[in-house]
Amino acid sequence: MNDLSQLRIEAAHKKISEVFSKDYAFTIPAYQRPYAWETTQVEELLTDLTEAMGPASKSDGFYFLGSIVLVKKHGSPNARVVDGQQRLTTLTILFSVIRDLTEDTVKRVSREKYIKQVANEDEGIPEALRLLLRQKDQAYFEKHVQMIGATNDLPVKDGLSGAKARIIENARTIRNKLEEMGEEKRSELLKFLLQNCYLVVVEVPTPTAARRIFTVLNARGMDLSxxxxxxxxxxxxxxxxxxxxxxxxxxxxxxxxxxxxxxxxxxxxxxxxxxxxxxxxxxxxxxxxxxxxxxxxxxxxxxxxxxxxxxxxxxxxxxxxxxxxxxxxxxxxxxxxxxxxxxxxxxxxxxxxxxxxxxxxxxxxxxxxxxxxxxxxxxxxxxxxxxxxxxxxxxxxxxxxxxxxxxxxxxxxxxxxxxxxxxxxALFNALDGDVYLATRVVKPLLLRLEQASHDGSANYDFPTISVEHVCPQTLEEGSQWAEWYSDAEDHSYWLHSIGNLVLLNFRKNSAARNYDFEKKKTKYFAPGDTSPFTLTNEVREFESWTPEDIEGRRKELLKRLAKAWGLKDAFKKWWKSE
Structure with a gap:
């Protein structure tokens, strides 16, 4: 039968001096996401604290830092952090920077106690860090933040990512702000933080209860995936x-x-x-x-x-x-x-x-x-x-x-x-339709056709690949295109078909779309005398681009896909039925 005294949930508002004391030994569970506060959040916290401690403050002399949720059994300092990792980590960085900037040696050693529990043999209290991050981040955090003097020589952020980058970036931000304050102002900030700032501490006795709270917090908007x-x-x-x-x-x-x-x-x-x-x-x-x-x-x-x-x-x-x-x-x-x-x-x-x-x-x-x-x-x-x-x-x-x-x-x-x-x-009916109008289909389809048109040795990792009509969408009066496509139905029928489309490795130029065929082949499709695409170079070999040319080209391309997919016999049946 469960001991009901071990199942109780406790919630109380506590001064920061009570939170960073022998009553709590914080650890961040492995399932938590890494430390992720950005510099803007750290700057906002420092601004709020300095404003709250000022004489013109409307905070009535205290500041509320929010709540934290812990897995903690009554009477034991061991506390697994379910919610509150970001604040506890940032406060530890703040304490560490204040300690390292303290000019008086005795005060500096005394202020170490907010980062590390001092051993007391008489009371059976071992030396221990107040906060342990996830195993993956802890060694780095201890070396560059928690060790006395660590924030005096912060490493450069270049090459760092994730939690390590956030730790160094925020430690540097806090140090720069606090250096501007001077010793007296920093001591006032520490005193205000310890005595006039509060957290609501929720203590949950069992991992199962923590799991439920963890899920509820997610449903309430915690940034968890x-x-x-x-x-x-x-x-x-x-x-x-x-x-x-x-x-x-x-x-x-x-x-x-x-x-x-x-x-x-x-x-x-x-x-x-x-x-x-x-x-x-x-x-x-x-x-x-x-x-x-x-x-x-x-x-x-x-x-x-x-x-x-x-x-x-x-x-x-x-x-x-x-x-x-x-x-x-x-x-x-x-x-x-x-x-x-x-x-x-x-x-x-x-x-x-x-x-x-x-x-x-x-x-x-x-x-x-x-x-x-x-x-x-x-x-x-x-x-x-x-x-x-x-x-x-x-x-x-x-x-x-x-x-x-x-x-x-x-x-x-x-x-x-x-x-x-x-x-x-059904596949060949779709391939034989107005594929250009299917905007999400046309480029992958033409690249697949391009792949089926060479020996597989070419790759097309260009930053820009666009699709262009050979016969343009607009026929200028008196042009060669207007002569070849005097029948508007022919133009409409072939315009967006697979046979009338090519690939370009640059953005389309609207001014070039209505060039006559010969100029389009040499000045637009291959401005450097050649195109990286087999499909485009093949079109450049044509002397004309009439409806009959597109029709022949269309059949050749469909046959090419049929061969690539092992569907030659089925294609022949489809072609006959069409």
Whole structure:
């Protein structure tokens, strides 16, 4: 039976002198985000404090610094910070700078006690720092802030990032402000801060209660992401004895992927396990759909998070993809990345993960079929539900479900990676339409066509790539274009088609769009005598650009795509039907 005295929640307003005392030994849990206050927030705090202690202040002689939430059992100083890390860290920097600027040696040593607990053998109190940051940041924080004299010689910020950069930047800001004050003014500030500034301290006795408060605070607007909440959940399930190890491994992955991609990874992993469109938030659905996360945190790290992070990084590493699977596979992954969605990524990650495990999977063939399927869904503008159901079927092909119930709302199974004849016809109908008007489609499509038009040795990482009409949209009276396209219906029919479009590696020039064909070829399409794009150079070989020329060009380009996607026979049937 629980001891009710250990379950109570305490809340009280306390002076800063009471907070930075032997009653509290603060630690920042591993699940917390790094120290992140910007200099503007530090400057605002210093301004508020100096104004509040002034004679014209309307604060009635005290200043409220907000609240902090701690996991702390009654009678023990050990306090894990659930909320309040930013303020406690900034106050520690402030105390450290005041200490190091103190001219009187005796006072300087005395002021050390706000940063470090002085040992008292008679009372059984050991020497200890008042605040310990996350394990990853603590050594740096102690060396450059908490050690006596550390802020007298702050390192340069160049080359630093994250919490380290914020620590140094804010320490320098505080030091510059306090140096301007002079000794007497700094002593007044310290006295005011200790005796007239207050925090509301909420003490929660158990990690479970802390987890609930942590989640509630997030719902109330704390700047936490779904992965922050999942991290807290995982570490709580793992227990304190595994917390440091798992937290360090988690953060190593987060740093390697960066925060946005790290969140994307969880979305992709959830899809690999759930194989359906998510119907709950990531933080709520992930523990349900990925049972190992809930049941065995260490196994989750070993068998899920780290392996899938490795292949996620691999999927973005063009050089390594070429080394392991050949240039064609790397080019196809690059082609996939041009699409306006990433729904294809979970199947790719599962395939690469199986390859890394040593499973018998043909990565090159899988990527070839996946890219073809992705472009079919892209060209026909399949909605997200259709895409996710189709990719779920692909996942089932890669890793057949064991005792899996039919997906909610799932209809008849698709052909997975394979395209039916009906789907191939739909693909070529889309390719044969006014592709220029599909603004999110046209550039990836032409770059895919460009890729199918050479041996794979060229890359197109230009800062600017634009799409241009060969026959212009506006026909000037008396021009060569007006003569070739005297029939307005011909002009309208061919204008936005795949056969009338080329790529440029610079921004379009509106003044050049109506050049006659010969001038456009030499002065606009290839101002330096050549174009880096095969498609554009091929157009330069034409003597004329009539409707008949575009029609022939259109068939050639469609045949080229059919060959690239292994659809030559189906294309012939489609062409006959058209």
């Amino acid at each position: 779904a992965t922050d909440i999942l991290k807290a959940d995982l570490l709580e399930r793992a227990g304190e004895h595994k917390e440091d190890n798992l937290s360090q491994r988690w953060e190593d992955i987060e740093i390697s992927l960066e925060r946005g991609k790290f969140s994307d990874l969880f979305t992709h992993v959830r899809m690999i396990f759930e194989r359906d469109k998510p119907r709950t938030s990531l933080e709520n659905g992930f523990p349900v759909q990925v049972p190992v996360f809930r049941d065995d945190p260490l196994s989750f790290m070993d068998t899920v998070l780290e392996p899938f992070a490795d292949v996620f990084l691999l999927s973005m590493d063009d050089v390594e993809l070429r080394n392991r699977f050949g240039h064609k596979t790397a080019d196809l992954v690059r082609s996939l990345n041009r699409l306006d969605n990433k729904d294809w990524l979970p199947p790719l990650l599962l395939c690469l993960q199986q390859s890394n495990k040593g499973d018998n999977v043909d990565v090159a063939e899988f990527v070839f079929q996946l890219e073809r399927l992705a472009y079919y869904l892209f060209m026909v503008r399949a909605d997200v539900n259709v895409r996710m159901n189709r990719y779920a079927d692909v996942l089932d092909v890669l890793e057949p479900p064991v005792d899996r119930k039919p997906r909610a709302g799932a209809k008849e199974r698709s052909t997975g990676l394979e395209l039916t004849e009906t789907e191939v016809f």
